[in-house]
Amino acid sequence: MKALTYHGRHDIRYGDVPDPAVTSPTDAVVQVTTAGICGSDLHIYGGNGFSPEIGYTPGHECVGVVLDTGDQVTGFKPGDRVLVPASVGCTLCRTCATGLTARCERARSSTDLCYGVSPKLPGSQAQALSVPHAEVNLVRLPEGISDEAAIVLTDNAPTAWYGCRRARIRPGETVLVIGLGPVGLMAAQSAFAMGAARVLGADLVAERRTFAATLGVEPIEGEDARTVIREMTAGRGPDAVVEAVGSDATIELALKAVRQAGRVSVIGVSNSKAFPFHMGMAQVKELEFAIGLCSTHYELPALIALTQAGRITPGVVVSHRFALSEGPTAYELFNSRADGVRKILLDPAR
Incomplete structure (x- = not known):
């Protein structure tokens, strides 16, 4: 079959790979009808991945049709x-069993917990995908949920909802979202769904700030984001901050911008091994700090119901569509953050 493969920094290739097969009675094989490129895939693309190996298929977002199943499925x-x-x-x-799959007790490393981050679990940017433990790792799609919405529900929306849930957003509060890519945009939608009165949004890319404003987000304009945030909150700071970038600079901004006794929730993927966490500042401000990786299964029931009810609209974050064969170009565009790119979908049939 055809798939994308990773061969080093900024080197994604389209070509032939072995067809997936059912090798265990609990497996399934899914024909991928739509795949997505996630912001965390850019860590791999930039050469800062989760495995030193190359030649594997990346991607962990897909919608499809079951082709084959093992006897126990x-x-x-x-x-x-x-x-x-x-x-x-x-x-x-x-x-x-409780849906907290990112905390799987049997996983030996983080590469056991996600598709497309090493050769262990080949990724979804392909024409088909092998799914282990299919009874747990497949979700039947209800009628009326489009492929566009479903792709966002595989990761971006659950990560955003998880981040807002851990920020303990309450009705009437002011929330700051740092990073207005797909996860940040879904965090804004999630915050509103949880009752936030205001959502402020910070991002270096002007086109992302402009688009976020169409969803009701108040964009942070100006070079000194911390000062602008303070001015927009009457000197107090937001009640909660959801950080969706993962860089040291944006995590530091979150900690400094949040109000006294506020909450900071970091969902941006961070590879920092030496973040300079200012314990004294956090203690004096009486901050709550949460960081972690989302268990998609745990968050999905609420998000599917909210999508069906029209309370959140995941598909609006999609901006570009490419053939799978155009994958290298799609990665290049996503990495450049040009042309108003937010979420890219890949069509494995082309």
Whole structure:
């Protein structure tokens, strides 16, 4: 079959890879009808991935149709339209049984918990995908949820909802979202759904700030973001901050901008091994700080219901569509943040 493969910094290639197959009675194979490129895929593209190996297929966002299942898969059959959650769980441990698949007790490393971050679990930017423990790791898609919305529900929307949930957003509060890519935009939607009265949004890319404003976000304009945020909140600071970038600078901004006794929730992927966390400042301000990786399965039931009810609209973050064969160009565009790019979808049929 055809797929994208990673061969080093800024080197994504389109070509032939082995067809996936059912090798365990709990496996399924899914024909990918739509795949996405996630912001965390850019870490791999930039040469700062989760594995030193190359030659594997990246991607952890896809929607498709079941092609084949193992003998022990009873909840799905060929022809079922499914969403494949980004996080990968087992069917045997206590945490996966509660939906907290990112905390799987049987996983030996983080590369066991997500598709497309190493050769262990080939990714979804391909014509087909092998899904282990399919009873847990497939979700049947209800009628009326488009591929565009479903792709965002595989990772971006659950990560955003998780971040807002851990920020404990309450009705009437002011929330700051740092980073207005797909996760940040979904964090803004999530904050409003949780009752936030105001959502402020910070991003270096003007086109992203402009688009966020169409969703009700108040963009932070000006070079000194911290001063502008203070002015927009009457000197107080936001009640909660959701950080969706993962850089040292943006995490520091979140900690400094939030009000006294405020909450900071970091969901941007960080590879920093020496973040200069100012413990004294955090203690004096009486801050709550949360950071973690989302268990997609745990967040999905609420998000599917909210999408069906029209309370959130995940598909609006999609901006570009490419053939899978144009994958290298799609990665280049996404990395450049040009042309108003927000979310890119890939069509494996082309």
